[in-house]
Amino acid sequence: DPKIIQKPKYLVAVTGSEKILICEQYLGHNAMYWYRQSAKKPLEFMFSYSYQKLMDNQTASSRFQPQSSKKNHLDLQITALKPDDSATYFCASRGTISNERLFFGHGTKLSVL
Amino acid sequence: GDSVTQTEGPVTVSESESLIINCTYSATSIAYPNLFWYVRYPGEGLQLLLKVITAGQKGSSRGFEATYNKETTSFHLQKASVQESDSAVYYCALGYGNEKITFGAGTKLTIKP
Numbered sequence A: 001d002p003k004i005i006q007k008p009k010y011l012v013a014v015t016g017s018e019k020i021l022i023c024e025q026y027l028g029h030n031a032m033y034w035y036r037q038s039a040k041k042p043l044e045f046m047f048s049y050s051y052q053k054l055m056d057n058q059t060a061s062s063r064f065q066p067q068s069s070k071k072n073h074l075d076l077q078i079t080a081l082k083p084d085d086s087a088t089y090f091c092a093s094r095g096t097i098s099n100e101r102l103f104f105g106h107g108t109k110l111s112v113l
Numbered sequence B: 001g002d003s004v005t006q007t008e009g010p011v012t013v014s015e016s017e018s019l020i021i022n023c024t025y026s027a028t029s030i031a032y033p034n035l036f037w038y039v040r041y042p043g044e045g046l047q048l049l050l051k052v053i054t055a056g057q058k059g060s061s062r063g064f065e066a067t068y069n070k071e072t073t074s075f076h077l078q079k080a081s082v083q084e085s086d087s088a089v090y091y092c093a094l095g096y097g098n099e100k101i102t103f104g105a106g107t108k109l110t111i112k113p
Helices: none
Strands: A004-007 A010-015 A017-023 A033-035 A043-050 A053-055 A064-067 A075-078 A087-094 A108-112 B004-007 B011-014 B019-021 B024-026 B035-041 B047-052 B059-061 B064-067 B075-079 B086-094 B101-103 B107-111
Touching: A004 A087, A010 A017, A017 A033, A017 A087, A017 A108, A043 A064, A043 B101, B004 B086, B011 B019, B019 B107, B024 B035, B024 B086, B035 B064, B047 B059, B047 B064
Parallel strands: A010 A108, B011 B107
Antiparallel strands: A004 A017, A017 A075, A033 A043, A033 A087, A043 A053, A064 A075, A087 A108, B004 B024, B019 B075, B035 B047, B035 B086, B059 B064, B064 B075, B086 B101, B086 B107
């Protein structure tokens, strides 16, 4: 059974709309992340949270807002969607031991028309 | 910032042949980074394949090997004899402690039976 659940698996949206990508982890981790990958580009770091607090933000646009309502949740709200936002969004988590590996969800593939 | 460059895919190799996926990195810190290979099998999330945290050391897993070469800033992934089950997307990555991990674009590998 997957320990990091991302919903939905596929998402189609129209330009200008708003969507929320869901991520829940059942690994007991305190650190959660969002990454994004567009076609032919590196898997790009977006945000990291630790104990529900923002630790690092590499996303220039304020249209991307993480939301952590519970310790094991880190959703991603995207407003005013653009076609360039089309990508697969991956949620990840890890424990607090140094050099511990990341565990990833299966991703949400977002297409903005 | 940090960056990772790896063999551009897709790569197709016949079963039982040897494989090398090249990876070079550029790190901004004076400290040596930890280096990783992650893999995403069809229908699954990314998972750690192997990691090396000490320059000059070799990591291995599932018949794959990678050696941390700080002189050439490389971490190439090799396997002597691939199997059909090795078909996946492979990502080279670097990181420091529990800070964010920087990934390459991924290399899609297909093994021909």
